[in-house]
Amino acid sequence: MTRQELMTKALALAKQTKAVETGVGVLNRVPELFKQFFPNEKAIIIADNNTWKAAGEEVYKHINDAGINCAKFIIPDEEFHAEWKYIEMIDEVLKSTGAIAVSVGSGVINDICKLSSHHQNRRYLSVATAASVDGYSSFGASIVYQNAKQTFECPAPLVLVADVNVLAAAPKEMTAAGYADLAAKIPAGAEWMIADLFGTEPIIPDAWHVLQDVLDDMLSDPQGIAEGKPSAIAALFDGLTLSGIAMQIANSSRPASCTDHLFNHILDMTHHRFNGKLQSHGFQVAVGTLTMCAFFDEFFKLDMSKIDVDKCVADWPSLESEQARALELFKDFPAPKLGYTEITAKWQDKDAVRAQLTNVKENWNEIKAKLQKQCYTFEKMQHLFKLAGAPTDPSQIGVTRQHLRDMVPFTQLMRRRINLLDLAKRAEIYDTLVERVFGKGGAWEIQ
Ligand SMILES: [Zn+2]
Structure with missing residues (x-):
């Protein structure tokens, strides 16, 4: 076409x-x-x-x-x-x-x-x-x-x-930022698949296909982006436009944004600056996107067919305790009630969690294969960003790895949209994933 x-x-x-x-x-x-x-x-x-x-x-x-x-x-x-x-x-x-x-x-x-x-x-x-x-x-x-x-x-x-x-x-950085904003649709798509699997936000076929069917293609010339090649920039703009159209079809930003974007939201809300300057949307999203690719990499290494559903369900916290956790976590945040409001909207009861986990456990191989087909590895995404001129490390936007790690619990609670971290919380693998991404040998190893 x-x-x-x-x-x-x-x-x-x-x-x-x-x-x-x-x-x-x-x-x-x-x-x-x-x-x-x-x-x-x-x-x-x-x-x-x-x-x-x-x-x-x-x-x-x-x-x-x-x-x-x-x-x-x-x-x-x-x-x-x-x-x-x-x-x-x-x-x-x-x-x-x-x-x-x-x-x-x-x-x-x-x-x-x-x-x-x-x-x-x-x-x-x-x-x-x-x-x-x-x-x-x-x-x-x-x-x-x-x-x-x-x-x-x-x-x-x-x-x-x-x-x-x-x-x-x-400016070249603006185009590189657009490239990263488009690339974010890779992990965002995978997280939408999880929400679909959980039955909270079913995939809308038109909104999915209009963008995801051409996404790989439109991300395929990062070098052209860096060189300012008109054909590459036109393709990028088309991709960004299709992403917008996907949102029009869905009447929501679900097709284009998930946890990858929340790091950017936190940095905007806390007026983050680097070298005195506000950092662009796309550059902040680049760091969030790499982070989510790293989380998916670690997620795929786990064997979810072995999870103990009964134990996870027994341990599943009540709404009241999640609300208390959110209020405590967000108490010094610019919007102290945000976590409370959002977890109240997305918390589900034990029956729902049991059904979701049972599905993941029983169909793990198939689910993993589908998600893996959608995702790029951290290594691949980082390589593309390097070629495009987008950030490959949080330090390039003035964020330390510790700061990035500290943002993770906020991202899980600050939007009602179901994400990978919600799955991880349900399956009691959240701490393992965070530890592996930020621990020894992890993508964002903290020294
Ligand atoms: Zn964006």
Whole structure:
């Protein structure tokens, strides 16, 4: 299937995005698309200082030349995350102008425009300036609100435009970050398989296949990513777009994100900086992704057909004790109730745990084979990241291995989505896995 055919097929399944235009020099297509999807509306370009230069100015010129009433708003700050104060800022801009947002930027600006447009009951057009995240075409915006990183439900852009020349001119680290964000779908997919197995979040076939069937292919040229090769960057952007479409189909980020992303959420919520700088979404996700590959490697070495289901069920903690554990663990965390809320939503009783463990025990060979087929080993993923220019070690984003290890219990409790660590808790192999990943000879051996 050609790139075009693939995207046409995906768009037929997408619930919210109606057009995706990716190619060399496609910024001049924006006015026509705008007229087609937002007839008789006014436009306002939302950009920051960098993205204004990268593409905003050109898009602004094209739209004005086409006779569309177009204003601009440039976010004044040099460095910013997706935080609530920017939502309020853009809410006000859209409200006072009555215009349709033309978001020009990477993930953060896109997420802000996505949620603010939704607040005004409007759709928007997104122009991507870097192949850095899968959030462009995704359902929902990931915003830090009241100290917690939260996904707010809001529709994806109606139209998405990406000029490959602009993407290729973005800083190399941004493209490498996008590569890691796409690679995260490997372990995230495996964890979705576990949730499916447990019956909590069944796999949605369309959302699965639209992305997972082409994922290996789209991760296959890490060197091209590092070299800024247009074909490699176009393929990466397609992969990120398909990931967003998978989320539209599922109405959830489940197809694209699991524990791999939670390390990033913690680092964002705790305002982690390295050398004075906030670290990108994708670079933080890279570390989470490698960590989950390491956890799966160790998981596959265990023989789950030998687990003592009766003992695991007898030891399974009550909801009250899990709530107490969460409150204690999160007491100094920026969102102290988060673990409590999420474990309350996902805790299951002994009968459910017995059924889940019995299934794993009795079908271990088959389950293991399926999961192994989905996963990349830590070694393979680390090699790909090295070639792509993404982090291969937490120290590259200023996180020590001890810090990483300390985050693991938070990741198990901070989202109601079932993950590998939940399986490990049920099967009483959690401590073994942590010890093997961070202990002597482990992928993240702490010296
Ligand atoms: Zn992501």
